[in-house]
Amino acid sequence: MSEHHHDPFKPHLPELEQLKRNWDRRNFLIKTSMGIGAVALGSLLGNGLFGKTSKVTATANTGTADENLEAEILRAIPHFAPRAKRVVYLFMAGGPSQLETFDYKPKLVDMFGKPLPDSVRQGQRLTGMSANQSILPIVPSIYKFNQHGASQTWVSELLPHTAEVVDDLCIIKTVHSEAINHDPAITFFQTGNQLPGRPSIGSWISYGLGSDNENLPSFIVLVSKNAVKDQPLYARLWGNGFLASEYQGVQFRAGKDPVLFLDNPEGYDGTDRKEMLEYLTKLNKFQNEVNADPEVEARIKQYEMAYRMQTSVPKVMDISDEPQEVFDLYGPDSKDPGTFAANCILARKLLEKDVKFVQLYHQGWDHHGGLPAGMAKQCKDTDQATAALIKDLKRRGLLEDTLVVWGGEFGRTVYSQGKLAADNYGRDHHPRCFTMWMAGAGVKHGISYGETDDFSYNIIKDPVHVHDFQATLLNIMGIDHERFTYKFQGRRFRLTDVEGKVVRDILS
Structure with a gap:
């Protein structure tokens, strides 16, 4: 072997060698003595005692004042006993019409074609798409509404399956937002701000509560392949923003590669892959010792998670072994991977694996024209599977500690x-008023909260702002939204930025 040959995984730059020599016993003890005992204890006790993977033991009193404060904030979470252990959020991107789903307005029947009274609009902002109309003609929904369940809740005929589970729902009719266009509106819902760059709600939950399954990400995203792509979705909607990258949502896709770049490269077997990752971890740890960059630590965790996911993901993504009665429950599309129905089955499997936050996106609700036909298709594609998810979670005993959320970025x-x-x-x-619903852990069931006027245009009782919704969701997970902060x-x-209040009247 040539005398010039060296192990490529051992750095030989003189500067790095000098840094390593300077890393003497005194520096080692100063840097690690305060945290090593906690790390050792955590390793001995494992994750089961605390119910989550800790992110703060190694930073105990070893970093800057800000870093120590962040650690203290995380240690305090949950701030109180959580009502729910996990969340599944069904996001209907595009803005489903409340008038064709849950907000029944019978007085509109005799007002077809009449202009919207100025006293109702009150000079409120319109989009550029209808601002130039000479009149704003009222149009009642062409679909019938009927009362269902013991709660006698009004539900559109477009949602017959959801009507079957209406006594499990907490329907909120008075959600409102300042955002009137899609991108800022959906960004507002997902991150608490209309401008991009903030962490998504799932990332906040992942950061604060950690993971109950070390083999799967704590925040997973599923996007329907069978939805109309009328409005784009961006990965930043489930991004980590200024939080460490380990907290970003991981999108699972239908097909051969559910997670991009997860499979072994061509020519590598499992042993080769493991050895490569071990060397890479050593290099990253050395870089972390030299630079103390938190993103290096996040990178190490991501590589370790990716290796574990090579085994866990194929198992959880395979729904072929589900019994036929499950497919019958979720509907005819449920055997086709990537459809909303199939994704609902996957969501249930991920919740069974204690994934903390699962988010499903279904596009196609932006009906500026052809609304009757468009709404009929969207409801047909989602109604049965949505109700099936509620039923399935309930019969498996999961609904009692899982929060289910349904809604879009605004109404119509x-x-x-x-x-x-x-x-x-x-x-x-x-955006002035629209309908969402919650079900499961933490919320009252079989109720409708809030009231809108006869035109479903303005709120007349119990408004719920987007920040109120976010504060309430965090509360259900055991987090005080005002105390849960991150310095950047x-x-x-x-x-919730500087706003938001918990809607306590809907909490169970």
């Missing part, structure tokens, strides 16, 4: 955008 206007026909109309964006660029940020 009572007036028609563009041409109006009795069986063909469109509705513009309406000299300011302490939180999901």
Whole structure:
């Protein structure tokens, strides 16, 4: 062997060798003595005692004042006993119409084509798509509503399966937002701010509560392949923002490679891959010792998670062994991977594996025209599987500690955008009031909360702002939204910014 040959995994730069020599016993004890005992104890006790993977033991009193404060904030979570252990959030991207789903307005029947009264609009902002209309013609929904369940809740005929589980739902009719266009509105819901760059709600939960399954990410995203791609989705909607990258949502896809770049490269077997990752970890740990960059530590954790996921992901993504009665429950699309129905089955499997936050996105709800046909298709694609998820979680005993959320980024206007026909109309964006629902752990069931006016245009009782919704979700997970902060660029940020109040009237 040539005398010039050396192990490529051992750095030989003189500067690095000098740094290693300077890493003497005194420096080692100063840097690690305060945290090594906690790390050892955590290793001995494992994750089972605390119910989550700790992120703070190694930083105990060893970093800057800000780093120590962040550690103290995490140690305090949960701030109180959580009502739910996990969340599944069904996001209907595009803005589903509340007038065709849950907000029944019978007085509109005799007002077809009449202009929206100025006293109702009150000079409120319109989008550029309907601002130039000479009149804003009222159009009642063409779909029938009926009362269902012991709660006698009004539900549209478009949602017959959801009507079957209405006594499990907490329907909130008075959600409202300042954002009137899709991108800022959906970004607001997911991150607490209309401008991109903040951590998503799932990332905040992952950061604060850790993971109950070390072999799967704590925040997983599923996007329907069978949805109309009327409005784009961006990975930043489930991004980590200024939090460490280990807290970003991981998108699972249908097909051969559910997680990109997870499989072994061509020519590598499992042993080779493990050896390569071990060497890479050594290099990253050495870099972390030299630079103390938190992103290096996050990178190490991500590589370790990726290795474990090579075994765990194929198992959880395989729904072929589900009994036929499960496919019958979720509907005919449920055997087709990547559809909303199949993703609902996957969501249930991930929740069974104690994944903390699962988010499903289903696009196609932006009905500026052709709303009757468009809404019928969207509801057909999602209604049965949504109700099936509630039923399935309930019969498996998971609904009692799982929170289920359904909703979009805003609602739709009572007036028609563009041409109006009795069986063909469109509705513009309406952030002033719209409907969402929650079910499961932490919320009252079989209730409708809040009231809108006869036009579903303004709120007349119990408004729920986007920040109120976020504060309530965090509360259900055991987190005080006002105390849950992260310092970035000299300011302490939180999901709810400087607003938000918990909607206690809906809590069980």
